[in-house]
Amino acid sequence: MLEYRAEIALWALSGVLPLIMLGVWQNSGAASQAGWSPDQLRHYFVAAFLVRQFSVVWLIHVFEEDVVSGKLSPFLLQPLQPLWRYFAAHVAEQATRIPFVALMLLALAWMNPALLWLPSLQNLTLGIAAIWGAFLLRFLLQTLSSTLCFWSERAAALDRLLVIPYLFLSGLVAPLDTFPPAIKTVALATPFPAMVDFPARLLAGLPVDLSAGFLSLMFWCGVLSPLCWLSWRRGLRRYGAMGA
Amino acid sequence: MSAQSSAIVLAQGLSKTYRIAEKQPGLKGTFRHLLRRRYRDLEAVKGIHFAIEEGEMVGFLGPNGAGKTTTLKMLSGLIHPSGGELLVAGARPQRRQAGFLQDITLVMGNKQQLIWDLPPWDSIRVNAAVYGIPEGVMQRRVRELADLLELGEELHRPVRKLSLGQRMKAELLTSLLHEPRVLFLDEPTLGLDVTAQGRVRDFLATYNRRTGATILLTSHYMGDITALCERVLLIHEGSLFHDGPLGELTSRLAPHRQVRLELQHAQPREVFESFGTVESHQEHQVQLLVPREQLTETVAALLGRFDVLDLEVSDPPIEDLMRSLFQQAGVSET
Known part of the structure; x- marks a missing residue:
């Protein structure tokens, strides 16, 4: 079991992109371009790091393997929608991540105490709710991509196409407030800002449109849920239970 | 339904x-x-x-x-x-x-x-x-x-x-x-x-x-x-x-039954050919394949004509029948 915990620790370490981006942007004048203080920029990227840690979705990688190898079959024989198993596995993995993420935060505080802050109870509660919403949205989006595994044996490759817009339009690489207004408007019309920018701002105590953020999460989850259901039903008809 | x-x-x-x-x-x-x-x-x-x-x-x-x-x-x-x-x-x-x-x-x-x-x-x-x-x-x-x-x-x-x-x-x-x-x-x-x-x-x-x-x-x-x-x-x-x-x-796969005889006195192979297909023949032991519908009369005739020490009637092993069926169909069984 030690190996599995070490694996999760390595995954947690691999999610440090926001901290790298903080290193890139903190001396570039990005804070003033966004109208933020240097501390706010630091807090935004640390919050983005936390959001990313607890909204990671790896469904398609296991689902593709399970469909191609027929490992999905035993799950289909049980009176439980198989997606719940994957969902539960994600939640369990998030819980296992908590101590590793706490250790990483302690390491950050040791290196530079100004990187950390104490959010208000309201911001913390809403931030956690927004992270869960972001996780749910990412899970649904990847569920939709995963159902393509019923048609293509390499649906994970198609899902990788979504990584680029996710990186740039979510606010993971740069805060949305540093974008030119036209690009920011386009970004806000997509589900991606709700996946990082919105929960990160909430946690960091930055100005945020609370109702717009939660409405965006609900809207996109509402759009994706029936699409996932439809695609699952159609796809299942094509499932050949190969290898089983 | x-x-x-x-x-x-x-x-x-x-x-x-x-x-x-x-x-x-x-x-x-x-x-x-x-x-x-x-x-x-x-x-x-x-x-x-x-x-x-x-x-x-x-x-x-x-x-x-x-x-x-x-x-x-x-x-x-x-x-x-x-x-x-x-x-x-x-x-x-x-x-x-x-x-x-x-x-x-x-x-x-x-x-x-x-x-x-x-x-x-x-x-x-x-x-x-x-x-x-x-x-x-x-x-x-x-x-x-x-x-x-x-x-x-x-x-x-x-x-x-x-x-x-x-x-x-x-x-x-x-x-x-x-x-x-x-x-x-x-x-x-x-x-x-x-x-x-x-x-x-x-x-x-x-x-x-x-x-x-x-x-x-x-x-x-x-x-x-x-x-x-x-x-x-x-x-x-x-x-x-x-x-x-x-x-x-x-029965369907094997229209014949196997009849094994142990004889008191050795007999030449030819004498058994009128009773069925001779599968094997040694001096005192003979194995025949007999059509199912002629089994009773054939066994009676064998017992009447030879000094039989032991007689055994059986079906060919099912494994052999299946293998032969699948081989006939050009498919080999693993």
Whole structure:
């Protein structure tokens, strides 16, 4: 079991992109371009790091393997929608991540105490709710991509196409407030800002449109849920239970 | 469907056609496959009919690629039939309704549901939660099944550290936790040694007797079928070749019976040729193949003409009959 915990620790370490981006942007004048203080920029990227840690979705990688190898079959024989198993596995993995993420935060505080802050109870509660919403949205989006595994044996490759817009339009690489207004408007019309920018701002105590953020999460989850259901039903008809 | 409505498994005109993309080898074939893909339809199951009554144990036989596993996948709702009607435990399997899934199980010798890195007990607990089995009931069922399967501390060891036989027994236990009414078993003794095969067979026979569960079993080991199933379905190239008692299949495949004689006085081979086909001949021992309908008169004639010390009449081994059938069809059995 030690190996599995070490694996999760390595995954947690691999999610440090926001901290790298903080290193890139903190001396570039990005804070003033966004109208933020240097501390706010630091807090935004640390919050983005936390959001990313607890909204990671790896469904398609296991689902593709399970469909191609027929490992999905035993799950289909049980009176439980198989997606719940994957969902539960994600939640369990998030819980296992908590101590590793706490250790990483302690390491950050040791290196530079100004990187950390104490959010208000309201911001913390809403931030956690927004992270869960972001996780749910990412899970649904990847569920939709995963159902393509019923048609293509390499649906994970198609899902990788979504990584680029996710990186740039979510606010993971740069805060949305540093974008030119036209690009920011386009970004806000997509589900991606709700996946990082919105929960990160909430946690960091930055100005945020609370109702717009939660409405965006609900809207996109509402759009994706029936699409996932439809695609699952159609796809299942094509499932050949190969290898089983 | 109403004529055989008491059947727990009912297939009428059941068929399955797979659409398969064909690719020629080499770079040219790859480009052609990319630009102008060609498909062909493969009829894995061709309109088969059968009905199984509650509590029956039925053997499902056929060479590799005959359509056995495809049929089992349709019966368990894993894949959708291309045509025909199918009812299992009163439900259409492809709808995968919760009530239907509570009533069935499919155990595949080459696939497992046990979580590889955890002990079987953890998988058992997950299954108990999925099927909504209360703790006390689960403990009792595990105790009973573990006794029958002779499983003990193996349930507490990680699955990856169990032998193949122990894994299959743990797999059976986990699959039967919800007490399904219909068991579909696809090669449950695959790769097991003779002792483990025997234990699994004994367990299945006892389970069927105790619970009255219906069992449809595929196996390449004829021993499984002869030990457990009075009735067999023989499928070949997607069509049902035989549905009836095992003995009837033997008669159908082998219109002759074997007659072995031990004689007091040696006789030349030629004198036996008028009684049947001489399979082997030694001085005092003769083995003949006699048409079934002439058996009684032939045996009487043999006893009247020669001083017979011992006489034995038997069917040729079922393994030989199946092998010969599959070889005739140009398919080799593994």
